[in-house]
Amino acid sequence: MKKNIAIIMGGYSSEYEISLKSGYVVFETLDKEKYNPFKVHIFKNKWCYVNNNGEEYSIDKNDFSVTVNNEKIKFDCVFNAIHGAPGEDGYMQAYFELLGIPITGCNMYQAALTFNKRDLISALQPYGIKTATNYFINYGDHIDEEDIVNKVGLPCFVKANKAGSSFGVTKVYQQEDLKNAIDVAFKEDNEIIIEAFLDGTEVSVGVISYKNETLVLPITEIVSENDFFDYQAKYEGKSQEITPARISASQQENVITEAKKIYEVLKMKGFSRSEFIFKGDQPYFLEMNTVPGLTKESILPQQANEAGISLNDLFSNAIEEALHN
Incomplete structure (x- = not known):
């Protein structure tokens, strides 16, 4: 009997448009012989199932069901395609865990931890994972620009702590530009991380659970036309994403080990995509995405394709893993 799969997409953050694209790719790709896929939009003002004619049916949040033509539909599994809140920060994972509905990807704690850049690097440093020198600021804190520059140097990156797709990120070259960069980051989050600039090759490393094993996918080298791998570089073609990456054997071995x-x-x-920058042969960890982009042009699907894994296999594996764990 075919399983009912709710593909949740949208979300509450600036990444909602990218999430909708990912969700529609999942919907189009899933094997209709095995699954009944449903597009479910999750927004602050509405949760709804959207049929192929664009008609919307409200989701009952009490049990995450939907009623269509007087028939109540329940879901066997949820495919999480929400980038950012509330799909990547632990909230949806917690909700579905309470309802007893399997969801693709990581659990609530891992989602919350990896979404918080500051907490994640703090959790990884005791394991010897190298990261850029950093400085933390919360909204309302006194901002000592001289102290920031003394610690992280210039240029540096000012980032919203809990945001994705490079929203709220600015590369700062001069101390007098720090205040504006901090204001930009605070529009996305009330916590900020400021990191030292690492000058080296940037790579993105996909690591997934595939057929009950941890699989490191072929590595992608990021070459941005812009000053860094920002929103334009990620989504508007202002970058080269080269898979496999043009790195040395020792760099490849080191970053695979770290990832x-x-x-x-x-x-x-489930899925993960971690970003690193090399200083010499040593990879420095930047961040991890637990719901990476899933369009055909996105990095993780490119890496899977290089590894001989089709989108159909990639998505089906995620669902089967969720159903059987």
């Missing part, structure tokens, strides 16, 4: 170690230390499941 797999991070995945296993965190007890991750």
Whole structure:
């Protein structure tokens, strides 16, 4: 009997448009012989199932069901395609855990931890994972620009702590530009992380659970036309994403080791995509995405394709893993 799969997409953050694109790719790709996929939009003002004619049916949040033509539909599994809140920060994972409905990807704790850049690097440092020198600010804190520059140097990156797709990120070259960069970051989150600039090759490493094993996918090298891998570079073609990456054998070995170690230390499941920058042969960890982009052009699907894994296999594996864990 075919399983009913709710593909949740949208979300509450600036990433909602990207999430909708990912969700529609999942919907189009899933094997209709095995699954009945349903597009479910999750927004602050409405949760609804959207049929192929664009008609909307409200989701009953009490049990995450939907009634269509007097028939109540329940879901066997949820495919999480929400980038950012509330799909990548632990809230949806917690909700579905309480309802007893399997969801693809990691558990609530791992989602919350990895979504918080500051907490994540703090959790990984005792395991020897190298990161850029950093400085933390919360909204309302006194801002000592001289102290920031003394610690992290210039140029530096000012980032919203809990945001994705490079929203709220600014590269700062001069001390007098710090205040504006901090204001930009605070529009996305009330916590900020300021990081030292690392000058080296940037790579993105996908690590997934595939057929009950931890699999490191072929590595992607990021070459941005812009000053860094910002929103335009990620989504508007202002970058080259080269898979496999043009890195040395020792760099490849080191970053594979680090990426797999991070995945296993965190007890991750499902998809992950971690970003690193090399200083010499040593990879420095930047951040992890637990709901990476899933369009055909996105990095993780590119890496899976290079590994001989089709989108159909990638998505089906995620569902089967969720159903049987």
